[in-house]
Amino acid sequence: MQTQEKDEALIIGRNPVLEALKAEEPLDTIYMNGTGGSLGRICTMAKSRGIVVKNVTEQKLSQMANGAAHQGVIATGACASYVTLEDLLDISRKKGTAPFLIVCDEIEDPHNLGAIIRTAETAGADGVIIPKRRSASLNATVHKTSAGAASWLPVARVANLAAALDTLKEAGVWIYGTDASGDAYDKVDLTGPVALVIGSEGFGMGRLVREKCDFLLRLPMCGRITSLNASVAAGIFMYETLRQRAAKA
Missing domain, CATH: 3.30.1330.30 (Ribosomal protein L30/S12)
Incomplete structure (x- = not known):
């Protein structure tokens, strides 16, 4: 890479x-x-x-x-070393599988970013995309929280997240945002080329990033608390993608 x-x-x-x-x-x-x-x-x-x-x-x-x-x-x-968007897309091309990418929209807590990277690696994602500004970087805390997954899973750091999503769309990748107004996460087909966007801890996805999404997904909330930790929510979405792909295969 x-x-x-x-x-x-x-x-x-x-x-x-x-x-x-x-x-x-x-x-x-x-x-x-x-x-x-x-x-x-x-x-x-x-x-x-x-x-x-x-x-x-x-x-x-x-x-x-x-x-x-x-x-x-x-x-x-x-x-860890950062890679390019093209590097991430090359991974799925070489494997002969549909792209499976995780986009972190201003995840500033290094513990959350580390946990997302750890889950993404175990769920078989091709890589993670983070912005250069207002985001945790691949520091020691991220590396430790990821339990070493940051050494294996490629991470691309981009100057403009909205522009990066445009690049993914041009490559045939569908952008799935995570938002309470979206469709039920288990009712949407996630077996094709997927980029899951995980919003920031406090504010969710930014406006420009949200506008780039092709679909919005939501998780059921049955209690009095109406949101989940970003890394927990990311894990549920990632494993639903893995479940659907395994069932299709």
Whole structure:
């Protein structure tokens, strides 16, 4: 894939670092305290790739992690590389399947973005699209929350989300927005080329993005609370897409 840019940051925790090594992410240095369990595997893998491994104190790791649970290991380097929209469309072309993309409209909470990436990877999505402005980036929190999925699932970061949706439409992808005024999510055909738009935590989809949608989907709300966490809602929509595709196959 042709990369656009990289977010230089820390990858914190055993599983995120291990997945970054498996995915051959460009890591510079790994800081460790201890050698037991998966730490030994991390050390072996890192040395086999020529990555510098430094044994440091628990205090040093805590300072680097700035309060995050480091589990005895932190890697420095690029958390992940961004790709282009064309790269994402190439994935489905090479697989011979209809595109399945997730569009995050100003998801600013890195925990939500990480959870969305994790679910998207497990649901078989081809990739995630985020805007450059007013969005969490692929930082250490996103990487850790994704449980390492950010090392495997391609993410494109675009300057203009509405323009990116136009590009997808030109490529034959249907845009499905998520909104309370839409049709029931399980009554709409999601087996074709799909881009699911997940709105921001507080305000949902922006006006321009909403106007680009070909369809609007909604989830049933039977209680007094009328909305779901963005990553939870995204997970339901993604797995309904997976369910329909599996049933059709």
